[in-house]
Amino acid sequence: MAENLIIFNARVVTPVGFSARRGREMGELCVMDNATVEVTDGIITYVGKNRGEERDGYYQHYWHYNARGKCLLPGFVDSHTHFVFGGERAEEFSWRLKGESYMSIMQRGGGIVSTVKATRACNFIRLRGKAEGFLKQMSAMGVTTVEGKSGYGLDRETELLQLRVMRSLNNDEHKRVDVVSTFLGAHAVPEEYGGRTDEYIDFLIREVMPAVVQNDLAEFCDVFCEQGVFSLEQSRRLLLAARGMGFKLKLHADEIIPLGGAGLAAELSAVSADHLLHASDADICAMADKGVVATLLPLTAFALKEPYARGREMIDAGCAVALATDLNPGSCFSGSIPLTFALACIYMNMSIEEAITALTLNGAAALNRADSIGSIEVGKKGDFVVLNTDNYHFLPYCIGMNCVNTTIKEGVLYPVL
Numbered sequence: 293m294a295e296n297l298i299i300f301n302a303r304v305v306t307p308v309g310f311s312a313r314r315g316r317e318m319g320e321l322c323v324m325d326n327a328t329v330e331v332t333d334g335i336i337t338y339v340g341k342n343r344g345e346e347r348d349g350y351y352q353h354y355w356h357y358n359a360r361g362k363c364l365l366p367g368f369v370d371s372h373t374h375f376v377f378g379g380e381r382a383e384e385f386s387w388r389l390k391g392e393s394y395m396s397i398m399q400r401g402g403g404i405v406s407t408v409k410a411t412r413a414c415n416f417i418r419l420r421g422k423a424e425g426f427l428k429q430m431s432a433m434g435v436t437t438v439e440g441k442s443g444y445g446l447d448r449e450t451e452l453l454q455l456r457v458m459r460s461l462n463n464d465e466h467k468r469v470d471v472v473s474t475f476l477g478a479h480a481v482p483e484e485y486g487g488r489t490d491e492y493i494d495f496l497i498r499e500v501m502p503a504v505v506q507n508d509l510a511e512f513c514d515v516f517c518e519q520g521v522f523s524l525e526q527s528r529r530l531l532l533a534a535r536g537m538g539f540k541l542k543l544h545a546d547e548i549i550p551l552g553g554a555g556l557a558a559e560l561s562a563v564s565a566d567h568l569l570h571a572s573d574a575d576i577c578a579m580a581d582k583g584v585v586a587t588l589l590p591l592t593a594f595a596l597k598e599p600y601a602r603g604r605e606m607i608d609a610g611c612a613v614a615l616a617t618d619l620n621p622g623s624c625f626s627g628s629i630p631l632t633f634a635l636a637c638i639y640m641n642m643s644i645e646e647a648i649t650a651l652t653l654n655g656a657a658a659l660n661r662a663d664s665i666g667s668i669e670v671g672k673k674g675d676f677v678v679l680n681t682d683n684y685h686f687l688p689y690c691i692g693m694n695c696v697n698t699t700i701k702e703g704v705l706y707p708v709l
């Protein structure tokens with residue numbers, strides 16, 4: 293659904309541009325007071341100072357919204373989540389509280405593989421209903437575009453099912469959030485392969501990925517490149533095959549140990565490398581050189597009690613950094629945008645302006661969409677967040693609490709508070 297909308301008396305706060313902002317550019321926001329933003333058929337058609345036309349009938353075919361000086365930002369882009377899954381893993385969380393590590397739980401058959409069992413037991417309606425609930429919560433925190441991954445099927449049928457759920461949510465006429473789909477069949481090796489990882493990769497390349505392409509079910513292909521999961525060589529083989537089939541590339545890289553996944557992302561000119569808790573200096577420079585978006589997921593580091601990714605150093609090295617939540621049932625059962633802002637600014641030493649760019653324009657770039665979303669500029673989608681304050685510093689200051697007043701999707705208003 294797309295609407296005509298005129299927003300006036302806004303304090304517009306936005307990064308500017310149609311591609312990722314790198315390095316120091318990330319801290320440069322445009323702030324405009326007494327601003328008007330016009331949205332026609334869901335697309336921004338004017339951004340500038342109030343002109344008073346809303347008073348003289350010029351906009352009779354538009355909804356009117358008086359922002360009363362509050363901050364108007366681009367809708368947030370959560371560019372890394374796993375929001376379509378069956379079951380929960382609360383028990384696993386309690387084991388981690390007692391000291392067990394994420395990888396040791398995975399190695400003894402828990403972790404991702406236990407969500408795979410629960411997801412395989414779900415049908416389309418159950419998976420869709422649960423995922424739709426997450427989208428509503430995301431929208432209330434200002435998210436207007438989300439990326440979602442498969443990877444809890446690990447067989448042809450269930451991987452396609454997860455992707456069909458995402459397509460169905462994205463095709464919903466009344467959707468509040470656009471959904472971008474990523475194929476993550478290489479998330480773990482399913483039990484039935486008994487550790488025969490190369491054979492499983494062959495199966496993905498021969499039998500699953502072609503079906504994903506034929507049915508146009510995913511734009512990106514991702515891999516969990518990690519010791520004990522998919523090695524650098526196995527990840528390279530899978531991603532080269534994916535690229536040959538027309539997928540754009542993403543990697544879960546250097547999350548648990550410094551394996552070199554960030555370097556592989558640079559070598560393959562992936563769109564993004566994600567997590568990066570242990571990315572080396574050389575690989576950070578290689579990502580900056582190749583324009584690979586460094587997608588950082590501070591909620592996961594927080595939930596796993598791991599050191600945070602070196603966001604400050606990455607920006608200083610000239611990287612384009614994006615922030616995302618990583619919402620998933622295991623390592624990080626949170627899609628909290630407010631807490632993501634707070635952790636990025638407090639523990640990764642990002643400025644508030646940089647964090648805003650990371651959750652808007654650079655999130656859009658991580659999804660190859662910086663030309664159509666992620667900033668408030670003519671030609672982009674009319675996707676916005678209205679804060680309940682004129683001070684955008686509330687975004688990280690309001691720790692873990694929501695300061696979103698209204699989310700606007702393609703010109704349609706969704707009041708929150």
Ligand SMILES: N=CN[C@@H](CCC(=O)O)C(=O)O
Pocket residue numbers: 374403404407516544547592618620621622623624
């Ligand atoms: N690290 C791999 N994948 C997810 C976790 C998935 C899970 O634990 O279910 C992540 O990005 O954190």
Ligand SMILES: [Zn+2]
Pocket residue numbers: 372373374544618
């Ligand atoms: Zn992930």
